[in-house]
Amino acid sequence: MSDVRVRIAPSPTGPLHIGTARTALFNYLFARNQGGVFILRLEDTDAVRSSIAFEKDIVDGLHWLGLTWDEGPDVAGGPDHGPYGPYRQMKRLPLYEEAAARLRAADQAYPCYCTPEELDAVRRRQEAAHEPPRYNRRCALLTPAQRAAFEAEGRRPALRFRVAEGLISFDDMIRGRVEIDTANIGGDFIIVRADGTPLYHFTVVVDDAAMKISHVIRGEDHLSNTPKHILLFRALGEPEPHFGHLPLILNPDRTKMSKRKSQTAIADYIEQGFVREALVNYLALLGWSTGTEEEVLSLPELVERFDIRHVQKAGAVFDRERLEWLNGQWIRRLPPEELIDRLRTFLEAELEAGGIDRMPSDGELKALLPVIQERLPTLGAIGDLIGFLFVDRLEIDPSLFPTKRWDLATTREALVAAREVIAAVGEVSFEADELEPPLRRLADERGWKAGDLFMAIRVAVTGRTATPPLFDTLVALGYERTLERLDRALEASNQEAPR
RNA sequence: GCCCCCAUCGUCUAGAGGCCUAGGACGCCACCCUUUCAAGGUGGAGAUCAGGGGUUCGAAUCCCCUUGGGGGCACCA
Numbered sequence A: 001m002s003d004v005r006v007r008i009a010p011s012p013t014g015p016l017h018i019g020t021a022r023t024a025l026f027n028y029l030f031a032r033n034q035g036g037v038f039i040l041r042l043e044d045t046d047a048v049r050s051s052i053a054f055e056k057d058i059v060d061g062l063h064w065l066g067l068t069w070d071e072g073p074d075v076a077g078g079p080d081h082g083p084y085g086p087y088r089q090m091k092r093l094p095l096y097e098e099a100a101a102r103l104r105a106a107d108q109a110y111p112c113y114c115t116p117e118e119l120d121a122v123r124r125r126q127e128a129a130h131e132p133p134r135y136n137r138r139c140a141l142l143t144p145a146q147r148a149a150f151e152a153e154g155r156r157p158a159l160r161f162r163v164a165e166g167l168i169s170f171d172d173m174i175r176g177r178v179e180i181d182t183a184n185i186g187g188d189f190i191i192v193r194a195d196g197t198p199l200y201h202f203t204v205v206v207d208d209a210a211m212k213i214s215h216v217i218r219g220e221d222h223l224s225n226t227p228k229h230i231l232l233f234r235a236l237g238e239p240e241p242h243f244g245h246l247p248l249i250l251n252p253d254r255t256k257m258s259k260r261k262s263q264t265a266i267a268d269y270i271e272q273g274f275v276r277e278a279l280v281n282y283l284a285l286l287g288w289s290t291g292t293e294e295e296v297l298s299l300p301e302l303v304e305r306f307d308i309r310h311v312q313k314a315g316a317v318f319d320r321e322r323l324e325w326l327n328g329q330w331i332r333r334l335p336p337e338e339l340i341d342r343l344r345t346f347l348e349a350e351l352e353a354g355g356i357d358r359m360p361s362d363g364e365l366k367a368l369l370p371v372i373q374e375r376l377p378t379l380g381a382i383g384d385l386i387g388f389l390f391v392d393r394l395e396i397d398p399s400l401f402p403t404k405r406w407d408l409a410t411t412r413e414a415l416v417a418a419r420e421v422i423a424a425v426g427e428v429s430f431e432a433d434e435l436e437p438p439l440r441r442l443a444d445e446r447g448w449k450a451g452d453l454f455m456a457i458r459v460a461v462t463g464r465t466a467t468p469p470l471f472d473t474l475v476a477l478g479y480e481r482t483l484e485r486l487d488r489a490l491e492a493s494n495q496e497a498p499r
Numbered sequence B: 001g002c003c004c005c006c007a008u009c010g011u012c013u014a015g016a017g018g019c020c021u022a023g024g025a026c027g028c029c030a031c032c033c034u035u036u037c038a039a040g041g042u043g044g045a046g047a048u049c050a051g052g053g054g055u056u057c058g059a060a061u062c063c064c065c066u067u068g069g070g071g072g073c074a075c076c077a
Helices: A018-034 A052-065 A093-105 A116-128 A144-152 A200-210 A220-235 A266-272 A276-284 A299-305 A320-333 A336-352 A362-375 A379-390 A408-425 A432-446 A450-462 A470-477 A479-496
Strands: A005-008 A037-040 A109-112 A158-161 A167-172 A176-181 A189-192 A215-219 A242-246
Touching (some): A005 A018, A005 A215, A018 A052, A018 A215, A052 A266, A052 A276, A093 A109, A093 A189, A167 A220, A167 A242, A176 A220, A200 A220, A215 A220, A220 A242, A276 A320, A320 A362, A336 A362, A336 A379, A362 A379, A362 A470, A379 A470, A408 A432, A432 A450, A432 A470, A450 A479
Parallel strands (some): A005 A037
Antiparallel strands (some): A109 A158, A158 A189, A167 A176
């Protein structure tokens, strides 16, 4: 085993985001490719916004994607495992307190009595003067007496980290050498709130150090924050990890992907019937490529080929069409039993929503599978595809009758004739191969185009113009119901246009 | 505003100085297959490699500038 240790550190302040999922995936691919360790750590120090429901969404979502981690919590709200626990920041408070005390004792951090309102006013003034927002260091050199005076006022101090002057540089695994002057990072920053809870930039460093994280792979939005982290690692006397900043996932307008402009919750993709194989495959190829022309790759294949040096530097627009194409690819690759298994949830939802009146049996699904597997862009499309087979009473949109190329009289005449032919085939030999020849013959005899006849039957028995192949559909419907629906369509069309 | 990052078809990308008349995929268009819809097959349109300067015998590839885009600058993560 290598000494590679990477982590995904989501905060349970929202549902699992597509960007978080991709960052998790890249960390996972890197760890597995290198024979390293992949860790899940929950950054829940924002007590106001964090919730167990979001934690569940995140943990479940990562599991759903098929990612496995070696250390951390396995279940929302449940225990965690691993030699560097606990893996929830709110349970690591003593660690941060200890680290903060050390920085405080070494005067690398100092208490700041400025109120949020005061800081806001300063920031506003700087903005108005076109100056970069930056802490004015009012509390940086307070005397004990001044501190006592603030305390007497009842002010509770936050703890601020002293930012040293100088140039910070590091070799980003994706971007190469990056240099940032600490004069440009906004001045001394707060590491512990007035209420004693620690802040992100601080906890992330304390934990990455404590958990011996070797490579920090995260989104590019953290690139500018990296000097803060490096400064903290140094102040704490800890070795710096390697950093790698992934390109951002973008909205169609090329801004950072957001809930407002894109669908960002993994749960929504799951609910719409995207399969994990496709989502993983797609996300891996957003910002990375194998360097070959391979496109459809499983998680193990991705692990095998992953190379962080081939990760793109520029942001990547999320292309839902391409995801859907990949989803179709993977649905077609699923073993039949597996597909049926995954379809069940979606059929149940369809039943729940009243789209169908009964659940198809496994046998029925299995028989239908060959014609639906290549027609499903998402699992959620199943109701649309075959729902008409499982409704008790079919409603036909009157605008579909007569069919496009025929008038009502011809349509009705055709249905009457087709009903006779189908009835003559009989229940025993009700098979696709038995149905097609006589119906073709019928069209021939009457001088109709077979396609027009088939369309009339299709609309009559399914209520739709696009369906799986007609004869398979009729067989799935069954002898009795096919005749019944033909009769009803004839009745309905009669009422529509009485002659 | 300041700092940082980035820049190849509409989109995701291949490209590590000559293999590039820039390749693939999605999407789009046409044709084939075909009872509809898909799937599949074949072909096509689509990028003067953001622009301009260098370096070099030779640049999409290296350097600089410009332009454009993005991100960061919280007692959020």
